[in-house]
Amino acid sequence: MRSPASSSPLKAVLWDMDGTIVDTEPYWIAAERALVEAHGGTWSHEQAMQLVGQSLTFSAGLLQQAGVELEIRQIIDTLTAAVISSIKQQVPWRPGARELLEDLHVAGVRCALVTMSEGPLARQVVDSLPRPYFEVLVTGDTVSQGKPHPEAYLTAVERLQEADPDLAIQHCVALEDSAPGVAAAVASGVATVAIPHIVPLPQDNRYTVWESLAGRSLSDLDALLRARPASAAPAGAASAVGTARD
Template identity: 85%
Template structure:
């Protein structure tokens, strides 16, 4: 495997999953609708959008407010089982994600998954990839505070440091698609790329804003860590 060029500051890419690698948000929304309606309630598009990128505990609390008479853990398990079932039938890959993962793999750039989905769903998605791209998985059931808190991203960096103590926040780039996810990544200090999918993201200059991962490359991620990037992230 070819290693990164010595002058490259990029050592690791931290990936969100839902909405960034896979387009599972429609699966989650369908599961939410079914659960709320099974308990005699209604679930609007606006309510569903409030949950995009949030922790499952937060999401389950809003579903309780919508009339779901189950405990938080029961709601999480029910939703997760439905989404896993859908993913097993068809993995809805986001454009460009697998190609970029492969390029990073060939270049020796390490990857971590940082998702608020729990371990069983994350492993289902990771196992569907052609290679073991991710050496670190940080999932919603392994952190005390979900996104938008930066704990998940800081945990991913700490785990990567176990194999490379010299790796720091300034060697990493995060890829995200949601408001809570972007907030978590930026708060951790990691250079962040926002790739909006279902929910629009403001262009406030604290992160790079890309329309898609399709056609994106390692060199563009490396450029985000160059000193010139501190003056303003590239757009496009």
């Protein structure tokens, strides 16, 4: 554990789940295709790519447009159940994710899960890990606005602050794989690392791009925060934390 006197600016890491910790996108795509085809439609790779990183409500709306004659809630429940079933058979871990989680745990760096998947699926993944790495879980069914809106990230910081009022936006790093997720993290003011997976992400000075989490450690995240200009976080980000949820 790091001592309280540690000069590291890093206090918390905010993790996306799908595509960052676990490679569930093939499970989601298979579930989407099966559902659309069951309603007589077709589901292309291009259509599936539009849903990567999006909120489930948004995704369900596009599935309705593709011919699924179910209510939004029914679509979400059907897809989630299918993905949970697949995960129970095999958890598709992303390279380096579990190793980095362990490194942070040993060092005493707090972790929050920030995912647009709903609670049952998030808990299935979290329960598959060897330790209780995540102190906070923010899921798609606990926020009013999904990614790319920053509410989920601001909510995670707010909840982390409950145990450490001195924790602020500038003490956090977000790990994301998708364009909506990266947009949400950047908009919250949190230093953001993009680890592209299914969909390529362009280089951008608002975030850092890593090819993989494999071989990455606490020292990499710490160095990223140390190199970040103090003015990098939006001026309103910190004050917005307290009002992220109604």
